[in-house]
Amino acid sequence: MIAVPAENHTEATAPATDDVLRRTEGRAGFVTLDRPRAINALTHPMVRALDAALTAWEHDPAVTTVVLRGAGERGLCAGGDIRAIHDDARAGGTASAAFWRDEYRLNARIARYPKPYVAFMDGIVMGGGGGVSAHGSVRVVTERSRIAMPETGIGFVPDVGGTWLLGRAPGELGTHLALTGAQIGAADALLAGLADHHVPAATLDALAADLTRLPADEALARHTTAAAPGVLAEQREWIDACYAAPTVEEIVDRLFDTGVPAAKETATTLLAKSPTALKATLTVLRAARGLDSLEAVLDLEYRASCAALTSHDLVEGIRAQVVDKDRNPRWEPAGLAAVTDADVSRYLTPPPGGDLGLAG
Numbered sequence: 001m002i003a004v005p006a007e008n009h010t011e012a013t014a015p016a017t018d019d020v021l022r023r024t025e026g027r028a029g030f031v032t033l034d035r036p037r038a039i040n041a042l043t044h045p046m047v048r049a050l051d052a053a054l055t056a057w058e059h060d061p062a063v064t065t066v067v068l069r070g071a072g073e074r075g076l077c078a079g080g081d082i083r084a085i086h087d088d089a090r091a092g093g094t095a096s097a098a099f100w101r102d103e104y105r106l107n108a109r110i111a112r113y114p115k116p117y118v119a120f121m122d123g124i125v126m127g128g129g130g131g132v133s134a135h136g137s138v139r140v141v142t143e144r145s146r147i148a149m150p151e152t153g154i155g156f157v158p159d160v161g162g163t164w165l166l167g168r169a170p171g172e173l174g175t176h177l178a179l180t181g182a183q184i185g186a187a188d189a190l191l192a193g194l195a196d197h198h199v200p201a202a203t204l205d206a207l208a209a210d211l212t213r214l215p216a217d218e219a220l221a222r223h224t225t226a227a228a229p230g231v232l233a234e235q236r237e238w239i240d241a242c243y244a245a246p247t248v249e250e251i252v253d254r255l256f257d258t259g260v261p262a263a264k265e266t267a268t269t270l271l272a273k274s275p276t277a278l279k280a281t282l283t284v285l286r287a288a289r290g291l292d293s294l295e296a297v298l299d300l301e302y303r304a305s306c307a308a309l310t311s312h313d314l315v316e317g318i319r320a321q322v323v324d325k326d327r328n329p330r331w332e333p334a335g336l337a338a339v340t341d342a343d344v345s346r347y348l349t350p351p352p353g354g355d356l357g358l359a360g
Contacts, residue, residue, distance in 0.1 A: 036072025075124025131160025155313025
């Protein structure tokens with residue numbers, strides 16, 4: 001856990017509960033994800049503990065701001081515990097679906113939280129890490145931020161409201177990020193609408209201290225700086241032109257045909273991802289653009305996640321990337337042309353256990 005100056009406590013530091021630390025200081029409630037060896041990857045008990053902290057502070061007049069941090073130096077959160085998801089999928093279990101039900105409800109709650117929710121998106125922030133941070137009302141990135149939704153590389157579809165966020169990025173930036181799973185830094189996160197403020201990593205503790213005594217906007221004004229230039233702004237022309245294509249196959253063709261080296265490299269990157277996940281992701285992302293609430297999108301993503309849980313590619317993708325680490329997934333089907341409309345429609349179909357039902 002990264003220490004915060006301990007003056008003016010209103011509540012004693014709480015013991016670790018399900019790898020989540022919770023305490024209050026001054027006017028702020030601090031919650032720290034505390035699995036640093038796993039880059040604070042989320043487990044089901046951690047989701048419940050974070051939700052419990054939000055419940056405790058929502059109606060506590062002494063707490064006016066909530067601050068989310070990650071323990072250790074590597075990042076806020078690397079996502080969900082995908083090794084556990086792999087094991088559950090192989091066994092045909094239901095634990096992952098239960099986890100997503102609570103996780104997605106938490107994502108929606110964070111987006112609607114009535115008090116400033118300040119997320120320190122320092123270091124690695126991927127998948128579920130974005131779900132507990134990028135829906136917050138105040139999203140802080142640093143020069144160390146590496147943000148991504150890398151699901152297509154493991155045979156999955158961006159979830160935790162990721163298609164809601166990426167579907168509203170300027171132009172086709174969100175489509176590019178969703179399909180490639182590319183990592184972006186602070187400036188590109190700001191451009192894509194995934195973050196609000198850049199603060200140097202070295203001053204995060206000072207910002208945390210100021211949040212204990214100042215309103216969030218005043219504290220941020222003392223520490224916000226300009227981010228170093230990113231890369232997406234210069235790539236907008238070919239990104240917008242290529243990703244506007246109606247199908248993944250045509251997107252790949254356009255990328256190869258641009259004559260731009262970075263675009264051609266991107267096409268090669270896409271062809272290494274799960275073909276089914278690519279097509280399902282494009283379908284879900286474009287459907288998300290037509291929905292009017294995060295809750296409705298989370299309902300849609302829950303269908304896609306449950307479909308992926310019973311697919312070959314999710315187990316195989318996690319095996320190749322995390323379990324065996326041979327980086328050589330054997331996708332089924334192996335190519336885009338072999339993925340049928342019926343294969344994709346599974347990702348839009350209510351799961352056997354019923355819909356999430358967040359949108360009512």
